[in-house]
Amino acid sequence: DAGVTQSPTHLIKTRGQQVTLRCSPKSGHDTVSWYQQALGQGPQFIFQYYEEEERQRGNFPDRFSGHQFPNYSSELNVNALLLGDSALYLCASSLENRRHSPLHFGNGTRLTVT
Amino acid sequence: GQQLNQSPQSMFIQEGEDVSMNCTSSSIFNTWLWYKQDPGEGPVLLIALYKAGELTSNGRLTAQFGITRKDSFLNISASIPSDVGIYFCAGRSGAGSYQLTFGKGTKLSVIP
Numbered sequence: 001d002a003g004v005t006q007s008p009t010h011l012i013k014t015r016g017q018q019v020t021l022r023c024s025p026k027s028g029h030d031t032v033s034w035y036q037q038a039l040g041q042g043p044q045f046i047f048q049y050y051e052e053e054e055r056q057r058g059n060f061p062d063r064f065s066g067h068q069f070p071n072y073s074s075e076l077n078v079n080a081l082l083l084g085d086s087a088l089y090l091c092a093s094s095l096e097n098r099r100h101s102p103l104h105f106g107n108g109t110r111l112t113v114t
Numbered sequence: 115g116q117q118l119n120q121s122p123q124s125m126f127i128q129e130g131e132d133v134s135m136n137c138t139s140s141s142i143f144n145t146w147l148w149y150k151q152d153p154g155e156g157p158v159l160l161i162a163l164y165k166a167g168e169l170t171s172n173g174r175l176t177a178q179f180g181i182t183r184k185d186s187f188l189n190i191s192a193s194i195p196s197d198v199g200i201y202f203c204a205g206r207s208g209a210g211s212y213q214l215t216f217g218k219g220t221k222l223s224v225i226p
Binding site: 031033035040041042043044045048055056058067090092100101102104105106107108 | 118120145147149154155156157158160162163202204211212213214215216217219220
């Protein structure tokens, strides 16, 4: 039973560039959430995707966008990268129609912006 | 963004000792979750709580959903070296909200 998988594991980008991060949810899950975790902090909610649509968004600018595909996998895109975007980006999945389906997290993508 | 108040920030304990950490919020939550994160990995779910007053155990771990719905605690009994890591509490405010709000974490170190 495959868990949540994310790629790449590490990424180094330059300020102003754009980046795409990828996530495959746990087998059987249909909902994907993205979180940003700065060093020494707890994860912060970016947005959640269900049925290929963004249904809730946290306090992040429009530079952060996403997509969910018919196979439930998801991408996180960040444009015009800033130094402050350096963080661990976590993808989490759950099952919409199961009561009390907690989030299962992947191991994240470590993004460094120089 | 909003975060829960989690304490203590860090703790050093002897192997075999019991551990207690807690989380408080100014807002009501309908779900409380406790996660553990090891270096280089994502958070792993330890215990999920869905009802005020609920007390749930998972092996040596016990967590409670506060009766006011504004707090939760996690206890670890008879700590072992592999308990080392960062423990996060997380809450969900209720129907229509899909986001988890996390605390800043409690870093646990176990001295053999």
